[in-house]
Amino acid sequence: MGREYIDGSTAIVRGALDAGCTFFAGYPITPASSILMAMMRELPKVGGIAIQGEDEIASIGMCIGATLAGARAMTATSGPGISLYSENIGLAVMGEVPLVIVDVQRLGPATGGATTVSQGDVQFVRWGTAGGFPVIALAPSTVTESYWLTAKAFDLAERFRCPVFLLTDKELATTLTTVDAAAYPPVEVRARETGAGGAPYRYEPSDDVPPLHEFGRGAAVRFTGSTHDTGGYITKNLQTVDALNRHLSDKIEGHRDEIELVDADLEEGAVTLVLGFGVTGGAVRAAVAAARRGGAQVSGLVVHSLWPVPETAITRAMAGVRRVVVPELNLGLYRREIERLAGGREVVGVNRIDGELIDPAAIVEVLA
């Protein structure tokens, strides 16, 4: 079949198209622009629509509108843009809108380093809109993972009717990598469950996800970002408000097992676990291999589903180990989630915020 020389952005675009993406809106921003350009080029050729918004707010807004009109939508941005997405992330949560949001992380804050890698948005995607309700975030660590996790993001967006983030970064999105054409796993993305007529929302049972009522399917549909009853009318009824808000949380929190995705390389009798995500996952794998060659007993865990935190898989990986090493390109943002689960184990960070990647040797040093 041959091999490809391909970057993560291209794999994301391919994953989205294979997942049935029909709408894309975005605004130029380094290092996410290549996704916008590829979508502008490719989507119309398969009958979809891609548009460059006047800003990031318009872009994500168009995606939300298009989704309610039957599209499967994706948008992509980076630091300053994901900051502007904030209010509409909330609208997608409240209105239960399936939506894939790609965040190609660059060094922040503010304009930061446009062409510089970072993993500084890992908490932002989880808490980046008012209200504190859960979202889903996936993080690839290779090109093939960029492909299938993008498709998985579309699948989970439909399953849970919520925004799903794909958290990547400048290096993963732009580094050319050799990939065997046969190495892309087949992806299955569920069909959208739609409904027409009657109430467009449902809060009982609270973890149940109602079918999406799309516009123009023969019955009037009410969609709202205000606190609403099941009919989509604004309400302050205490019971209804409580039921809606618990539902928005329970539908995700109650189904963590369907979302948990990790790449575990566990060793019997390991005393140390190295846990990472995204581009740092490559360094985790390399460091674990090097440490084992040096005789160390060590396990590795690359987290694919960052949010909700895959607590079952992490707890299982930590069983028996005395120490957890968490390398990341920030000052320990995801480490705090691990500390929460560590049960007294020592949790050590390997952190870098100068815009360069973590050398596997720096992790091996901590393992010694």
Add this chain to the structure above:
Amino acid sequence: MTVDVTPLHRYRNETPYPFCPGCGHGSILDKLGEALASLEIDPSGVVIVSDIGCAGLSDQYFDTSAFHGLHGRSITYATGIKLARPELTVIVIMGDGGTGIGGAHLINAARRNVGITVLVFNNLNFGMTGGQHSTTTPDGAVTSTTPGGNLEHPLDICGTVGVNGAGYVYRGTSFDADLPDRIAEAIRHPGFALLDVWELCTAYFVPANKFTRRDLDATIDRLGLSTGVLSSREVADYGTAYRAAFDATAGRTAPVLIPTTHASDLAAPVAIVVAGSAGTKVRSAARMVGEAAIRSGLWATQRDDYPVTVKTGHSLSEVVLSPSSITPGSAGVPGVALVLSEDGLHKVRSTLQSMGPETVVFTIPAFAGLETGARVEVIDPAAADTRIPKAQLALVLLAAMVSRLGLFPVEALREAAAAGAFSVENLAAIDAGVAL
């Protein structure tokens, strides 16, 4: 067989409006209802996209479909809905507040000419949040945030969208008897249509300014603004133009597969850093080396570093060649470095110093004295048979590197060059590099 058809003329539902006595909102909504009834569109195919503020409550009093989103963003949602489903009738209801916070969207929707109808309920202030001044508050007017009189010039909504391409533009007041006809006209218009409807806010603006119905007209006159249909021209809407511009059955770009045509006896991964200047084809030359390595059965990655500028500053490519599969990551101290320019040297100076005697640096005579522990191989482009353009220096040195270090067959590099753009120039550069 006969089919019972439900009459399609019911748009307003039974719920009474929540607006203050004397507020213009109810009157405009009644007229919207009349317009819709005259058009007889299926109510489920009408989407009222409501903004925020008192006007934002409007969708609840219609049996049409409704989208109630965030303040100022209504036009963006409407754009997405219309683009995805062009057969839907999409009507935005926003207040004057929305023209401020969503001003960029308003201008760009007009310019883009998406087929939506925007109905501005312009009551000259923020009526829901306490009577603060808005973009359309007339100069001198008293509001809760302009106690000494408004110092800002009011926004000419119609003029703004008009000069920026809106196909249908109307200004009037909530008292206009022909408003239902104008709304129906705007909805029928294929492109972007806007109606700026001035009205009274009896909760705040009227008492604060002793403002009357007559003052509405007088203010419009004083500001030199026109009323009535200000623009009406037929232009294809964006969605129609978009669909006409593309072949929806063209199919996606196929992946470019690189065949394995040669072999390499490289035993361990090697990292090659190419340090040059932006605009001198550093990245494309480095990519050619990666493709050639793949043709030789190796696995390659290429990580680039560059400033935000395009054709100035440094351009660094880090190519890793490996006999086995590799993923993006840090390559550590490189085994080979190519120094092509001052910009590049500046970026890799400390890297060069950390390189040991088992590593090698390729450079040009200008940097022959660079500080490094590596073996330095100086290549003089001036010694070539033909003049080497600056933009080919990277490929010349890379070809020399491939040839001297025997990383993979030079023929694979020639194949990679022949398969890409600018093949004649690139093949010449490769030959020059090998000869040097």
